[in-house]
Amino acid sequence: MYALYLSAAALLFGLYKLLRLFIRPYFSPTRALPGPPSPSWLWGNFKDIVKADNSVLHEAWLDKYGPVIRYTGMFNDNRVTTLDMRALHHVLNSPAFEKPLQARINLAQFLGEGLLFVEGDEHRKQRRVMNPAFGPTQIREMTDIFLEKSLQLRDIWLSEVAKSGDERARVDAVSWLSKLTLDVIGLAGFSYPFDALNPAQAPNELNAAFSTIFSAGTKFNLLNFLIGFFPIFGHIPTTRNRKMARAKAVMARIGRDLLAEKKAAVLGEHEKVAKDSLQGRDLLSLLVRANMATDLPEAQRMSDEDVLAQVPTFLVAGHETTSTSVTWALYALSLSPASQTRLREELLSVDTDTPSMDTLAGLPYLDKVCREVLRVHAPVPSTVRIAVRDDVIPMGGSGWVDNAGVQHTAIRIAKGDVVFVPILALNRAKAVWGEDAEEFRPERWDVLPEPAAKIPGVWGNLLTFLGGSHACIGYRFSVIEMKAIIFTLVRAFEFELAVPKDKIVKRSMIVTRPVDISEPDQRNRLPIVVRPYRR
Numbered sequence: 001m002y003a004l005y006l007s008a009a010a011l012l013f014g015l016y017k018l019l020r021l022f023i024r025p026y027f028s029p030t031r032a033l034p035g036p037p038s039p040s041w042l043w044g045n046f047k048d049i050v051k052a053d054n055s056v057l058h059e060a061w062l063d064k065y066g067p068v069i070r071y072t073g074m075f076n077d078n079r080v081t082t083l084d085m086r087a088l089h090h091v092l093n094s095p096a097f098e099k100p101l102q103a104r105i106n107l108a109q110f111l112g113e114g115l116l117f118v119e120g121d122e123h124r125k126q127r128r129v130m131n132p133a134f135g136p137t138q139i140r141e142m143t144d145i146f147l148e149k150s151l152q153l154r155d156i157w158l159s160e161v162a163k164s165g166d167e168r169a170r171v172d173a174v175s176w177l178s179k180l181t182l183d184v185i186g187l188a189g190f191s192y193p194f195d196a197l198n199p200a201q202a203p204n205e206l207n208a209a210f211s212t213i214f215s216a217g218t219k220f221n222l223l224n225f226l227i228g229f230f231p232i233f234g235h236i237p238t239t240r241n242r243k244m245a246r247a248k249a250v251m252a253r254i255g256r257d258l259l260a261e262k263k264a265a266v267l268g269e270h271e272k273v274a275k276d277s278l279q280g281r282d283l284l285s286l287l288v289r290a291n292m293a294t295d296l297p298e299a300q301r302m303s304d305e306d307v308l309a310q311v312p313t314f315l316v317a318g319h320e321t322t323s324t325s326v327t328w329a330l331y332a333l334s335l336s337p338a339s340q341t342r343l344r345e346e347l348l349s350v351d352t353d354t355p356s357m358d359t360l361a362g363l364p365y366l367d368k369v370c371r372e373v374l375r376v377h378a379p380v381p382s383t384v385r386i387a388v389r390d391d392v393i394p395m396g397g398s399g400w401v402d403n404a405g406v407q408h409t410a411i412r413i414a415k416g417d418v419v420f421v422p423i424l425a426l427n428r429a430k431a432v433w434g435e436d437a438e439e440f441r442p443e444r445w446d447v448l449p450e451p452a453a454k455i456p457g458v459w460g461n462l463l464t465f466l467g468g469s470h471a472c473i474g475y476r477f478s479v480i481e482m483k484a485i486i487f488t489l490v491r492a493f494e495f496e497l498a499v500p501k502d503k504i505v506k507r508s509m510i511v512t513r514p515v516d517i518s519e520p521d522q523r524n525r526l527p528i529v530v531r532p533y534r535r
């Protein structure tokens, strides 16, 4: 009898939760905001958004309905977006907004509870211990790795040219750059040699495990969707779940070995680790050292589990994002021969193949090219935040006007409403960058447009690396890595697209990659022709 009451109570509680989920959106103050009608209760505007290129619909709605809009997600859930910089600054910095739990659970099933997962005090704790590993002094030390791997790719492409017997070769920028940045994050992240650029080498254990986890985690399918809501689905013994479990076990074993090695090195630092040895300079070693510092209060230390979760976190966050940026850089430079020539002239004025971080950082046109690529082709085009309590978001400018013509200077938002953070849309907003905002034109950085100075981003007057408490911790790492790769490749080769421009389209699955639609398989690919540059 007691069990029956308990089941009935659980059922009622479940029903109440479900009902609240469906009813809650109708009581949100965001319903007063202007925006597109919802075509379906089940899908909201979701299907149209998925069909269009990332950000395109949001941009059109913002153009049509004003500076802040509401549209709908699944089950008519409220979603708000705005290009208002004061409002975005608030959303990115206020503890009233977090990553949605469902997205975090999805991340955690393949990444563990690392920096991309945690929120609140735990996030502040992890971030405090990890920040020093990503400082300029530390990245300066890693520049050699970025250049060494870039030179390896340069030599591989030169040998492809030699093999072709034709002074030129056709290569796929996506796959080669992905191998390059995997090698870099392996060495700079953990002193782990993936050796992905070595053509004779089959993918090693960690590479294979990582690929399995990454491809399962980033595919949109019913199982992944259900796991986001009900993590128990991750334990059903399907082929996908079994493969994931095996891959996670490999990742955990290698992670534990790496961690044990780093800890032993830190403990025996004075005798064993030379000050400038590679072993002591990778991100994991720096993190372990910071976490073991004697002046760090016990409560502020990360557990071994937390440190281990950073291994897949660095791999996922730091690998495809940077390779995609460089891929888009080669795409943009292929389509803009004048920028390519101007850049090459600047890069060839440096008299070494292995410049320091400061030399790379001090090349003005290289800097403008990188900013412009990261503006027009932001690899992560958007993110979302959920209100964890009711809140009022202040707006700059003249605010917004409701249906009754009343002016508002703030956005009232209810717990559970989602804010879409329009990274790409702000990066290419005409109101900020002018009428040619969608064009790749590095020279625009000669004079920064006034409104761009207010963009609440951590780097480069852009939202590409986000801003606020969850801003990308790896932005310095990524920008210098990007500069080192472009420096090496543009000095050595001239580039052009190997297929017509309209055969390359963008497709987003968290990261926006080029897709080659000239081939029936329509894979992530950027075929380019490389021709050695004769000085």
Ligand code: HEM
Residues within 6 Å of the ligand: 115, 116, 127, 313, 314, 317, 318, 319, 321, 322, 325, 378, 379, 380, 383, 384, 464, 465, 466, 469, 470, 471, 472, 473, 474, 475, 477, 478
């Ligand atoms: C062009 C390259 C990159 C881009 C565009 C990029 C972009 C971003 C963005 C937009 C976020 C915020 C995500 C959100 O909160 O919704 C983020 C967070 C993060 N990124 Fe990056 N990233 C890049 C490279 C890297 C690299 C190289 C690393 C590490 C080696 C890295 C590590 C991280 C981590 C750990 C976070 C979570 C930070 C936190 O929540 O405190 N990223 N990145």
